[in-house]
Amino acid sequence: MASLPSLVGFLLLGALLVSSTAQNMTPGMEAGEFLGLSEVMGALLDNPNWTQMHPHPCTHTPWPGIRCDVIHHGHDSLPILHVTKLHIGPDVANPPVCKTTAYLSASLLKLPHHNSLSIVGCFRMSRVFLPAPIFGSFSSLEQLVVKSNPGLYGEIPLTLADTTTLRVLSLSQNSLHGQVPKGLGRLRKLEQLDLSYNNLTGKIPQEIGGLKSLTILDMSYNGLQGRLPYSLGQLQTLQKIDLSHNRLVGRIPSVIGRLKQLVFLDLSHNNLTGPIPDTLSGLKRLEYLLVENNPLNTKLPWFMGTLVNLTVLSLSTCGLVGTIPPSFCWLDQLIVLYLDRNNLHGTVPPKLGALPNLCQLNLSQNQLSGELYFSSEFVQRLGKKLDASGNDGLCTGHQFNEQVSQYLGIPPCADQTAKSSNTSDHENSNPYWTDASNAIIKEPMLLYLICCNLIGFL
Numbered sequence: 056m057a058s059l060p061s062l063v064g065f066l067l068l069g070a071l072l073v074s075s076t077a078q079n080m081t082p083g084m085e086a087g088e089f090l091g092l093s094e095v096m097g098a099l100l101d102n103p104n105w106t107q108m109h110p111h112p113c114t115h116t117p118w119p120g121i122r123c124d125v126i127h128h129g130h131d132s133l134p135i136l137h138v139t140k141l142h143i144g145p146d147v148a149n150p151p152v153c154k155t156t157a158y159l160s161a162s163l164l165k166l167p168h169h170n171s172l173s174i175v176g177c178f179r180m181s182r183v184f185l186p187a188p189i190f191g192s193f194s195s196l197e198q199l200v201v202k203s204n205p206g207l208y209g210e211i212p213l214t215l216a217d218t219t220t221l222r223v224l225s226l227s228q229n230s231l232h233g234q235v236p237k238g239l240g241r242l243r244k245l246e247q248l249d250l251s252y253n254n255l256t257g258k259i260p261q262e263i264g265g266l267k268s269l270t271i272l273d274m275s276y277n278g279l280q281g282r283l284p285y286s287l288g289q290l291q292t293l294q295k296i297d298l299s300h301n302r303l304v305g306r307i308p309s310v311i312g313r314l315k316q317l318v319f320l321d322l323s324h325n326n327l328t329g330p331i332p333d334t335l336s337g338l339k340r341l342e343y344l345l346v347e348n349n350p351l352n353t354k355l356p357w358f359m360g361t362l363v364n365l366t367v368l369s370l371s372t373c374g375l376v377g378t379i380p381p382s383f384c385w386l387d388q389l390i391v392l393y394l395d396r397n398n399l400h401g402t403v404p405p406k407l408g409a410l411p412n413l414c415q416l417n418l419s420q421n422q423l424s425g426e427l428y429f430s431s432e433f434v435q436r437l438g439k440k441l442d443a444s445g446n447d448g449l450c451t452g453h454q455f456n457e458q459v460s461q462y463l464g465i466p467p468c469a470d471q472t473a474k475s476s477n478t479s480d481h482e483n484s485n486p487y488w489t490d491a492s493n494a495i496i497k498e499p500m501l502l503y504l505i506c507c508n509l510i511g512f513l
């Protein structure tokens with residue numbers, strides 16, 4: 056959508072153009088393009104009078120979802136206004152109502168200069184497909200955002216792979232199925248690829264390594280299978296990877312450690328196995344590492360404590376064994392730490408309770424033991440966000456009274472030796488793989504930061 060100042064700017068320009076050619080009352084727009092625009096809007100909107108109401112959509116009778124730009128065709132000819140952006144969504148002023156039989160008209164081809172097309176929440180009732188012929192090498196489309204359209208079915212058109220001008224491709228929250236086309240790897244200018252919340256299946260193609268400009272890769276909430284492609288390691292500019300909620304198998308590839316710009320990595324709710332590769336120790340910018348609900352069945356590596364930018368670390372239900380490395384106490388930025396439903400044993404490092412920003416700590420359903428040695432200030436700060444229940448060998452120290460220990464659901468260390476640790480693993484008492492979900496994924500940034508009023512200073 057055009058920002059207001061630029062739109063006003065173009066309206067002024069448009070007025071100049073129209074007045075300078077006032078003798079023949081041209082709308083500042085070619086007749087064929089105006090006709091194409093009318094057909095596109097007619098196919099989408101529940102307003103049969105759109106054309107009559109907006110006879111000069113670039114100038115006198117603008118429509119908020121359209122942006123026009125002046126494009127000069129040679130020195131002699133007059134500059135002409137062309138539609139460059141078309142946006143339909145709930146965020147425009149007086150949101151347009153899409154008709155129940157709305158579809159994407161091939162008349163878009165009559166708008167040769169449009170470089171941004173976004174249609175959000177429009178195709179609801181009807182069963183609509185993305186028309187393959189409107190994309191291809193002739194297109195100058197840089198942004199294609201068609202999302203939150205439950206009525207959008209079919210496969211991702213192969214012609215999109217030839218639209219090499221694309222920088223943003225978002226087809227999120229539709230009902231697309233089929234595979235991720237290999238050809239998409241040819242989109243060398245693509246910076247953002249979002250195919251989340253669809254019904255895509257098959258493997259993530261190796262060809263994805265060709266997306267040399269990619270910063271955001273989101274294919275979460277699909278049915279993608281197979282292993283993570285090694286070619287991921289070639290996407291050196293990636294800052295966010297979200298492949299959560301799929302059916303991916305195999306190991307976390309060590310090449311992910313090459314992605315030095317990575318801030319957000321979500322591989323949760325898949326079928327990935329351990330170990331956690333040492334190479335991840337190079338991801339110094341990483342702030343979000345979400346791996347919960349994967350049968351990693353491995354140890355927590357010591358190096359995780361050196362990822363000092365980590366803010367959210369979630370490894371619930373990963374079949375983790377071994378102890379919590381004391382190095383975790385270096386994670387000064389950590390706000391959320393989820394280690395629940397694993398098979399961790401040994402004591403809880405007391406200095407975890409000294410992490411200055413921590414406000415959610417879930418250690419429940421493990422085999423942790425010994426004295427829980429947190430300050431009462433820490434316990435008060437976290438309140439209900441501290442959960443260490445379901446660890447049979449754990450007891451609370453002398454700094455806590457009976458009430459606190461009842462509140463935490465952990466008995467006091469009455470007789471230190473009687474109740475103290477037996478650090479054997481009870482491998483079979485806790486299922487590695489369950490369907491339990493912590494429901495933290497949809498808007499992770501926001502949900503995580505709501506606690507402890509941290510939003511204010513982040």
Ligand SMILES: *[C@@H]1O[C@H](CO)[C@@H](O)[C@H](O)[C@H]1NC(C)=O
Nearest residue numbers: 101102103104105106107108
């Ligand atoms: C469309 O235009 C006709 C005549 O111009 C008018 O009678 C009718 O009310 C208009 N419909 C809408 C939805 O604006």
Ligand SMILES: *[C@@H]1O[C@H](CO)[C@@H](O)[C@H](O)[C@H]1NC(C)=O
Nearest residue numbers: 228229230231232252253254
């Ligand atoms: C995905 O496919 C399944 C079965 O094929 C169907 O039940 C489900 O509604 C589909 N989901 C979407 C978002 O289209």
Ligand SMILES: *[C@@H]1O[C@H](CO)[C@@H](O)[C@H](O)[C@H]1NC(C)=O
Nearest residue numbers: 302303304325326327350488
């Ligand atoms: C995970 O993989 C194992 C074997 O590799 C398989 O038995 C199991 O059904 C898979 N689970 C899911 C949720 O895909």
Ligand SMILES: *[C@@H]1O[C@H](CO)[C@@H](O)[C@H](O)[C@H]1NC(C)=O
Nearest residue numbers: 318338339340341362363364
């Ligand atoms: C943490 O992230 C910031 C900003 O991305 C970066 O400047 C800093 O170098 C990172 N810390 C380390 C230890 O790399």
Ligand SMILES: *[C@@H]1O[C@H](CO)[C@@H](O)[C@H](O)[C@H]1NC(C)=O
Nearest residue numbers: 395396417419420439440442
């Ligand atoms: C901690 O994890 C357990 C097990 O996954 C879960 O049942 C519980 O609700 C969590 N506690 C908090 C405070 O989130």
Ligand SMILES: *[C@@H]1O[C@H](CO)[C@@H](O)[C@H](O)[C@H]1NC(C)=O
Nearest residue numbers: 472473474475476477478479
């Ligand atoms: C600890 O384990 C040993 C054997 O491994 C057993 O003999 C002992 O009774 C256990 N102690 C407690 C307190 O469970």
